[in-house]
Amino acid sequence: MRNDSTTTRSTRIAHVTEFAYRMRHHVLNMGEEQGQGYVGQALGAADILATVYGDQLRYRAADPDWDGRDRFLLSTGHYAIGLYAALGQAGIVAIDELLTYGSDDSRLPMSSMSTYTPGMEISGGSLGHGLTIAVGMALGLRHRRSTARVFNFLSDGELDEGSTWEAVLGAHHHGLSNLTAMVDINALQADGATAGILDIEPVHDKWSACGWYVQRVDGNDVGALVEAFDNAAAESVAQGRPSVILCDTRIGNGVTMLENREKAHFMRIDEPEWQICRDQLTATHHAKDA
Template sequence: MPSTRRAAALKDSAHRIRMHALDMGETQGQGYIGQALGVADILAVVYQDVLNHRADEPDWPQRDRFLLSIGHYAIALYAALAEAGVLDVGELATYGSDDSRLPMSGMASYTPGMEISGGSLGHGLGVATGMALGLRHQGSDAHVYNLLSDGELDEGSTWEAALACAHHGLDNVTAIVDVNALQADGPTEGVLRTEPVTAKWEAFGWHAVRVDGNDIEALLAAFDSLREHRGSPAVLVCDTRIGCGVPMLEAREKAHFMRVEEHEWQLAREQLTERHRTTARKEGTVR
């Protein structure tokens, strides 16, 4: 099991990622805040514990690649890149502004550390497949991680890529599926039922693990086990909660694209801080 100290440090990191996302959201007054809060734990573990990368050299050839298929989650990735030292925290204040390197949907040509331009859902895993094939051809040990949404499981191109990954035995690919059960047109189950998600990936030839995506210890244990897996691509199915860490936003009905009132941003920060402190006190990790 992961050490208590290791998990505590990552919980602190996830807290800062959430706080950065709230600060960025306030500059626009709205946005994909719920998703950013939901995947903060995943991104903290990936960037602080999993990826082999260099913060001061984002294009380092030997780096592991992290592909954000869900372009509108860029707000979350910018926060994680700032936490990892790839971006300066001060630059986050330019989020979504004219001439900013941090557009509201991820653009590889603008942002250091952004590997692909996302947004047209269903393309990320196909890009990951080609990238992994190329890296294997070059003899590289680099690994490709692709964060995609449960809504992207509606797309046929995702499953074509899944077949190709398995066919070629690309064990240098790990897909991470954010299952928050919500997409633009409503609850995922009502748009197009994708469960049982894990069994589907296994039927396509993938090694599949499912965890609570807001449980740092569970994420650490899952990634530790996946490091040892060989012979086929792997997928980590992560059940997350929209708005995780901010009770007011967790309970919001219209949560895919949130509009947050001016007075609510500080309240959200206070709730986030109180939740983090309360959890740390219960676990005996208050610093």
């Protein structure tokens, strides 16, 4: 839920940190049901999603289709396991239902489907479509004089797509100050390192040249994320333009054995390893508190 203006920054950071920790446990529990999946991306992006759902987004858990809600669009459909964890922790999806992930007749398929899942605004699949939809949605909300904001989550691999950059230009052209994009820069794609597939740098300069308010932060630093989203909410409106937060993340973040695993785009994890992952996650979390 969007933060209360009376809540101290330290309290907000503590809340988001705990939210992300719980999310990571949900991800591991869901992943174990299938023995594989896009676990690394979900762990790496957990702090971003936790900041959105635990601190920024305006929603009603019991009424996911509430007209006054902020819209969160998951452009990267294969990150669905991470968003399900956020929806579960936010109370939009029951925690028990998370364990149906990827099963027959589940409302939580391995790739996101808006027709199945409460709180899922768009279906994911081929990359490069999310920001174009977000631009249209933000424009439509503005025409309706709605105060709702649109948040769009992209991967760095989506910056390979021409349609993404068309949407970037369109958002600036229309002055969509109600649109905030976040890019998960984990430097890895299905076919290898992002820099080897299509180098996107200098990515900050490219977004800035297209007229966006740009920030680049450590996407696994909750304090930096909270500050960046606060800046985005204030500066994009003040300047009448869209905002993007470029988030450098580490695949598998919080679970040591997964952070350094090869072939990390789609992980296969052996049965005895899942509890080790959970133990490492708990140890990492408690080490931060020490």
